[in-house]
Amino acid sequence: MTKSVTAENALELADLSVAYRVAGRNRAVLRNLSLTIGQGEAYGLVGESGCGKSTVALTVVRYLPRNGSITGGAISLDGQDVMKLDAEALRRARAESVSMVYQDPGKALNPSIRIGRQLTEIFELGGIMGQAAQDRAIAMLNRVRISDPTSVMQRYPHQLSGGMQQRVAIAMALANDPSMLILDEPTTGLDATVEAEVLDLIAQLRQELSASILFISHNLAVVSNMCDRVGVLYAGMLVEEGPTEVVFNDPRHPYTVALLRCLPRGGQRKDQGRLDTIPGFLPGIGAAIKGCAFADRCALADDRCRTESPPLYDLGGRLSRCHYHERAQALPRATPSNVAPAPRAAAAPVLRVAGLNKTYASHGHALRAVKDVSLDLRPGETLGLVGESGSGKTTFARLLLGLVPPDEGGTIELEGKALAPRLADRSDDQIKAMQIVFQNPDSALNRSHSVRHLISRALKRLAGLSGKALEARLNDLVRSVRLTDRHLAVKPRQLSGGLKQRVAIARAFAGDPRIVVCDEPTSALDVSVQAAILNLLADLQSKEDVSYIFISHDLAVVRYLSDKIAVLYLGRIMEFGPSEDVFSGPHHPYTEALLSAVPRLDQTETARIRLDGEIPSATNPPSGCVFHTRCPRKIGAVCEQQEPPLSEAQPGHSIRCHIPYGELARLQKAVVTEPA
Amino acid sequence: MSAIPTSSPTPDDTRQRGPLAEVLFSLLRSGTFLTGLVIVLFWVGCALFGEHFAPYDPLADDIINALAPPSAAHWFGTDQIGRDVFSRVIVGSRDILTVAPLATLLAAVAGTALGLITGYFRGIVDDVVSRILEAFMAIPVVIVALLAIVALGTSKTTVIVVIGLSFAPIIARTVRSAVLAERELDYVAAAQLRHESALHTMFVEILPNVIPPILVETTVRLGYAIFAVATLSFMGFGIQPPSPDWGLSISSNYGMIGGGFWWTVLFDALAIASLVIGVNLVADGVHGALND
Numbered sequence: 001m002t003k004s005v006t007a008e009n010a011l012e013l014a015d016l017s018v019a020y021r022v023a024g025r026n027r028a029v030l031r032n033l034s035l036t037i038g039q040g041e042a043y044g045l046v047g048e049s050g051c052g053k054s055t056v057a058l059t060v061v062r063y064l065p066r067n068g069s070i071t072g073g074a075i076s077l078d079g080q081d082v083m084k085l086d087a088e089a090l091r092r093a094r095a096e097s098v099s100m101v102y103q104d105p106g107k108a109l110n111p112s113i114r115i116g117r118q119l120t121e122i123f124e125l126g127g128i129m130g131q132a133a134q135d136r137a138i139a140m141l142n143r144v145r146i147s148d149p150t151s152v153m154q155r156y157p158h159q160l161s162g163g164m165q166q167r168v169a170i171a172m173a174l175a176n177d178p179s180m181l182i183l184d185e186p187t188t189g190l191d192a193t194v195e196a197e198v199l200d201l202i203a204q205l206r207q208e209l210s211a212s213i214l215f216i217s218h219n220l221a222v223v224s225n226m227c228d229r230v231g232v233l234y235a236g237m238l239v240e241e242g243p244t245e246v247v248f249n250d251p252r253h254p255y256t257v258a259l260l261r262c263l264p265r266g267g268q269r270k271d272q273g274r275l276d277t278i279p280g281f282l283p284g285i286g287a288a289i290k291g292c293a294f295a296d297r298c299a300l301a302d303d304r305c306r307t308e309s310p311p312l313y314d315l316g317g318r319l320s321r322c323h324y325h326e327r328a329q330a331l332p333r334a335t336p337s338n339v340a341p342a343p344r345a346a347a348a349p350v351l352r353v354a355g356l357n358k359t360y361a362s363h364g365h366a367l368r369a370v371k372d373v374s375l376d377l378r379p380g381e382t383l384g385l386v387g388e389s390g391s392g393k394t395t396f397a398r399l400l401l402g403l404v405p406p407d408e409g410g411t412i413e414l415e416g417k418a419l420a421p422r423l424a425d426r427s428d429d430q431i432k433a434m435q436i437v438f439q440n441p442d443s444a445l446n447r448s449h450s451v452r453h454l455i456s457r458a459l460k461r462l463a464g465l466s467g468k469a470l471e472a473r474l475n476d477l478v479r480s481v482r483l484t485d486r487h488l489a490v491k492p493r494q495l496s497g498g499l500k501q502r503v504a505i506a507r508a509f510a511g512d513p514r515i516v517v518c519d520e521p522t523s524a525l526d527v528s529v530q531a532a533i534l535n536l537l538a539d540l541q542s543k544e545d546v547s548y549i550f551i552s553h554d555l556a557v558v559r560y561l562s563d564k565i566a567v568l569y570l571g572r573i574m575e576f577g578p579s580e581d582v583f584s585g586p587h588h589p590y591t592e593a594l595l596s597a598v599p600r601l602d603q604t605e606t607a608r609i610r611l612d613g614e615i616p617s618a619t620n621p622p623s624g625c626v627f628h629t630r631c632p633r634k635i636g637a638v639c640e641q642q643e644p645p646l647s648e649a650q651p652g653h654s655i656r657c658h659i660p661y662g663e664l665a666r667l668q669k670a671v672v673t674e675p676a
Numbered sequence: 677m678s679a680i681p682t683s684s685p686t687p688d689d690t691r692q693r694g695p696l697a698e699v700l701f702s703l704l705r706s707g708t709f710l711t712g713l714v715i716v717l718f719w720v721g722c723a724l725f726g727e728h729f730a731p732y733d734p735l736a737d738d739i740i741n742a743l744a745p746p747s748a749a750h751w752f753g754t755d756q757i758g759r760d761v762f763s764r765v766i767v768g769s770r771d772i773l774t775v776a777p778l779a780t781l782l783a784a785v786a787g788t789a790l791g792l793i794t795g796y797f798r799g800i801v802d803d804v805v806s807r808i809l810e811a812f813m814a815i816p817v818v819i820v821a822l823l824a825i826v827a828l829g830t831s832k833t834t835v836i837v838v839i840g841l842s843f844a845p846i847i848a849r850t851v852r853s854a855v856l857a858e859r860e861l862d863y864v865a866a867a868q869l870r871h872e873s874a875l876h877t878m879f880v881e882i883l884p885n886v887i888p889p890i891l892v893e894t895t896v897r898l899g900y901a902i903f904a905v906a907t908l909s910f911m912g913f914g915i916q917p918p919s920p921d922w923g924l925s926i927s928s929n930y931g932m933i934g935g936g937f938w939w940t941v942l943f944d945a946l947a948i949a950s951l952v953i954g955v956n957l958v959a960d961g962v963h964g965a966l967n968d
Contacts, residue, residue, distance in 0.1 A: 401869060403865050403868065424871075428871060431870070436865075438862040438866070443861045443862040443863065444862035444866055445863060446881055446884075448884030457870070458870060461871065462870060
């Protein structure tokens, strides 16, 4: 393969407009988008879902779906005009010079073909056959740091973990040494620890390869760590662009300012005030935009913004599409940060769990999903549950709710009274006292029922209301989750993700619960919507004195809402204590690794701890300390032979580790890990 | 991350078409569905009003004109006792279009209930009921019909019950698999967390969400039911003389084909085929509209 003469820019989009044809009308998705990516440059594209990020990726290689069309502008890839390529030239360009990696590697790989075959196929297209193709494939797998490439070649995609699959997808993307690599949310579906590995890999590959990168993500922190320059997309328009560090530290567009403010940062907690939000919604695709697209949601907007559409102002090395870019940071908060009263350290625990176990039978092996978990929770407190997927967080929540019966022996006490292990044996009072907000509202809300039906049914069953009283309570409840009457008549599918989650929250609060389990309630939402939901949960908590069990993989979110944290690994509590103690340390080596894996906006490069390999199978957990196979601080044979007890290092703060507390403190001080 | 929007994703848009309106909209644009609908409606019209526009009394014999070939007076000719085949084909749609839909309805109701129960309770209930249903499915309809006729005597009701009950397990199987998928969704757990009864969860929570597959399966079954009714009538277990029913007519005339009197059989056979094709086109259209 001979590469054409290298053009100045790897990718140039000039005045690109793309529309989707929906219900017989062309609706604009990208509006006169211009951007350039230099040779070897990594360019990040950020924005909320629906703003056109993925469309950019698809357009570059002309992979638009059937109802999409390029309505104007030019795309130049390595100096080649992509619009003018015929089918064969386009195929060659896709095969040789551009590669894409998508969010879900499970879907990008063919489930019925072995990894090796999928890789060699790419080389065979380039004319390399047989053993040579095999060797190249193995070399590619080595390059993406897969330690045992020959055995991975023999496997099918489903036999690999998500992180491994994504590495294979990256290996395939790099196979032809592309000049342009498009990464569309490549780590979004992965655990934080795996995400960190994949990001490290991409960062290392950048040093070795000449490829330019278009990195698309909704996660500002990930982009800030990976990219040289960043573009902020809003309603299909570039609203701000510049060097990553400059844009994130000194944003000049109110949208960027607002996006950054939505994130819980610097260890912010619910008792230090609410998160800021962005009011309103992204304009729908194809909406006619007069003036500035963001004006409706911007507190700085005046008449000029609503009538005169702002150009991309050149601010010397950076661009901003705002008339008032010089005072963008003066954007007033959309949500007052009024500090809620600090929770009273009071009262007997509302929930007490002792010796809870859950064992599943899996192909004749015992799978211990939850092992010997004991903890307690006070009224008005939030317990954060963290850990990688497969650590038993959700199983634990389901045990508490009675959706899954625990093994014999453990006890769950609600306000001093033992709860029956099975849901059917619990009293109505006990049932309404503990409710859940599920991760995915599409699954949790019955799509055949109207919002009114969903909430009133809960009020009827849980609060025992009917008639006028029900109607009155329904109105209160709907207000308190900030929905309006007009939302009541519709079916869930007609609502956005954030609104659906509010309906689910209203339903959970119907019977004045004592405890609400929140199972990743914001993981499917955009940051601005996430902030609004987190604020709502914090407000409801201070008003109703309800306790939360909050499950999330996003440590900053957990930290914002939690008073106590339990870190789970293979169904065991590795660390338990007040939120601040767990985050500030000294902490369990696993907690340390989890914290270290979180990508941060401030780019303070700390010595990062990486966990090797994957979480071991729960059917065959490692001997001794279950974490010893991956522990960066393993001290020796004792870790392999004896399971350390969960011992109280400080009042209320327990750690399951053989390393004494003082020693952990000394070790972890050496690497200053300023938590997320 | 964001999927390609196929409908306007305005987050707060509460004025979208409802799901039912959307299905109707795409049905009305489906050529398959409309073609099938025209065929089916034609036969329904014949069943309801056929005797008013049939040129002759379908039961009146006219021995002198027996076995007359198609002509201007008798478009489809006459049968062995001189009855007008054209009139008989038109009026002959009546019995089959009563019996087959009722049998299908019975199958749909019984099958939905069985499918909800097996899919919802799973475990031992599912194992026992499903094995019984499978055993039932293994017996050919004709044998069941023979036994039922011996036990109950020949009547339209017998045919409806026999076909209804033979098809119920097939519909139950479809419903069961749809319910098993719904069962995993969190709204079922949410219902349990409200102490809803099993009946409420099955019929109020789950049933509305499995209507689409039930609808498709029922329309498909209607095609088979028409075929089954015709078969049973042909074999003498179904609709009884003197009805001008198609299957029955074929049965009493097929001996004539050898003598070159093809018209006594062909038009009835075409009628059956066109009705089955019409129903299948409708089923195809419904399937397409619901799975868009």
